[in-house]
Amino acid sequence: MSGARVGFAMCGSYCTFDKALAALAILKTEFPDITPIMSESAYSTDTRFGAARDFVRCMEEICGKRVIHKITDAEPIGPGALLDILVIAPCTGGTMSKIARGITDTCVTMAAKAHLRNGRPLLIAVSTNDALSGAAPALGELLNRKNVYFVPFYQDDPAKKPTSLVADFDALNTAVAEALAGRQPQPLLTAAPK
Numbered sequence: 001m002s003g004a005r006v007g008f009a010m011c012g013s014y015c016t017f018d019k020a021l022a023a024l025a026i027l028k029t030e031f032p033d034i035t036p037i038m039s040e041s042a043y044s045t046d047t048r049f050g051a052a053r054d055f056v057r058c059m060e061e062i063c064g065k066r067v068i069h070k071i072t073d074a075e076p077i078g079p080g081a082l083l084d085i086l087v088i089a090p091c092t093g094g095t096m097s098k099i100a101r102g103i104t105d106t107c108v109t110m111a112a113k114a115h116l117r118n119g120r121p122l123l124i125a126v127s128t129n130d131a132l133s134g135a136a137p138a139l140g141e142l143l144n145r146k147n148v149y150f151v152p153f154y155q156d157d158p159a160k161k162p163t164s165l166v167a168d169f170d171a172l173n174t175a176v177a178e179a180l181a182g183r184q185p186q187p188l189l190t191a192a193p194k
């Protein structure tokens, strides 16, 4: 059990929500103080993977707190130094690219900017089909950014989606502990689950 205050932010990679929420439930057993955060897209978009309100409810039940989903509510994370680590899981190519370029126009990018100003770890669980194409510059940029760490990731379908990467959500707990200690979880490139 750890006293670290964790922020857990979900972006609009809807196909990974079930995995992310399962990982969040396990994380909660080790880190009781988790603040749930959702991007505006994640908070409000119903897709073929499920209704937004159901995912919001699930996140709130696991964390026992209301989801932060507005820029104005994420901003105090900086001045109040409210988190010891911020996890973005799943992190879209869009959010990764915005963080890399210093664009702060969503709740999650605001949370990231506010948190990073305090020199504390940001842990990204990437999930995007263009990680090795359009979002690759952002991935490279953030791999080389102070206080930014990645949950180990793999190519989920090299044949049909040759530029796609997805984080190993099963590695999340270990990755949080490593990032809190200031270490990039290794190996960064991991094998796809069988």
Ligand SMILES: Cc1cc2nc3c(=O)[nH]c(=O)nc-3n(C[C@H](O)[C@H](O)[C@H](O)COP(=O)(O)O)c2cc1C
Residues within 6 Å of the ligand: 010, 011, 012, 013, 014, 015, 039, 040, 041, 042, 047, 048, 049, 091, 092, 093, 094, 095, 106, 108, 127, 128, 129
């Ligand atoms: C059904 C569906 C699935 C999506 N899956 C992904 C995904 O896995 N990765 C990604 O980067 N974007 C994905 N997107 C696109 C993002 O949701 C979109 O770029 C959104 O603006 C992201 O905003 P956010 O990063 O602020 O959550 C998906 C969109 C839809 C409708």
